[in-house]
Amino acid sequence: MKARDFFLRTDFKKWLDAENKLKGGGSSSYVSNLASFFTSYSNQLLEEAQFETLIDEGNLLEIQDVIDSMYTIVNLEKHNLNSILPKAKLGDIGSALRKYEFFLIEYANEIGKAGDEIAIESEITEVKYLESILPLSKVKKIHLEVDDIKANFTNRLISQDRPYGNVYFPISIIKKLFYRNAQRVYFDKWNNEQIDKIRFHTIDKILTINDIKSLKIDTDGSVILDCIDGQSRSLFTKLADNKTITQMYVSKFSQVVIDHIVPMKEILLKNEEKLFGLAEITKSFKKHSPISTRKDIVRIGNKLLTEKIIDFNIISLLKSDLEVIGTDKELQLMEGKQNSFKRAKM
Secondary structure: OOOOOOOOHHHHHHHHHHHHHHHOOOOHHHHHHHHHHHHHOHHHOHHHHHHHHHHHHOOHHHHHHHHHHHHHHHHHHHOOOOOOOOHHHHHHHHHHHHHHHHHHHHHHHHOOOOOOOOOOOOOOOOOHHHOOOOOOOOOOOEEEEHHHHHHHHHHHHOOOOEOOOOOOEOHHHHHHHHHHOOOHHHHHHHHHHHHHHOEEEOOOOEEOHHHEEEEEEOOOOEEEEEEOOOOEEEOEEEOOOOOOEEEOEOOOHHHEEEEEOOOHHHHHHHHOOOOHHHHHHHHHHHOOOOOOOHHHHHHHHHHHHHOOOOOHHHHHHHHHHHHHHHHHOOEEEEEHHHHHHHHHHO
16 A cells, blocks of 8 residues: 655655754654555544634634544554554654644644634633533544654643743743754653653643653543552533542543643733843834734744744743742643633632
């Protein structure tokens, strides 16, 4: 069977080549493994056709939803005695898919169409926001291994640009600045430390990513954590009051939201006199047209990087700023609507 092309295959190869200049190794195996996957499982990959539309719309979360369905195919096949491809090959495909996810999110950012990372619209009323979250039906099963979850969370966190008040937090632009100036190791370490902080609420304890082997969404929308201690636990969520806890039910993984327990707006306001690097960047942003959305941040930030108005000279200040923000940052997983209600109340 001839391996078929897949969306942005040539661009993906070029992106991998640029990555490998920094990290070593070839890119051909990633492309080959991904092509094998798209060829062998083409009858299960109808959602792939959505990529072009989703990138054009800047819908980062739905791009990740499509990738999550692909992770699920790979992870279920690993446990299938009659799998189409060998287990070792499936492991390599999982690695290639994680690279492909990073590439697609970065591509959406680079072409300036990346949207806000929260894509949930809700009618917000005082009555509804504390209602119980109920089981669903006919939910498409999802199965993510811990490395898939980490890739997903990484892409979410580096998309959480915040154009607030006197000090902006354009994290996607900061990431690009660090990567282009040989500071990738530092940035990735800082971001991974934030992922390690994320609280997974369960009925009997609070877990972190390091306690998890895999995550599954069942047909009733329940989210099940397979833990390294050998137990399976249901994922719970705080409601919008940030006190009441209940079992979480979702129809897709993007509805499991990374919540800032202390809003970023408050962290930036509290520390604005210490954030010298972000203050300098904010001045550059504010010289342009008014900024109200993440699309504005990405568009103007890319321009500032290209024109070297933001450059390596500010990195030492930004490192100090990231340490200050990291100290105050507390994260938890919440059901998406409840997170929207919580944000609206603040």
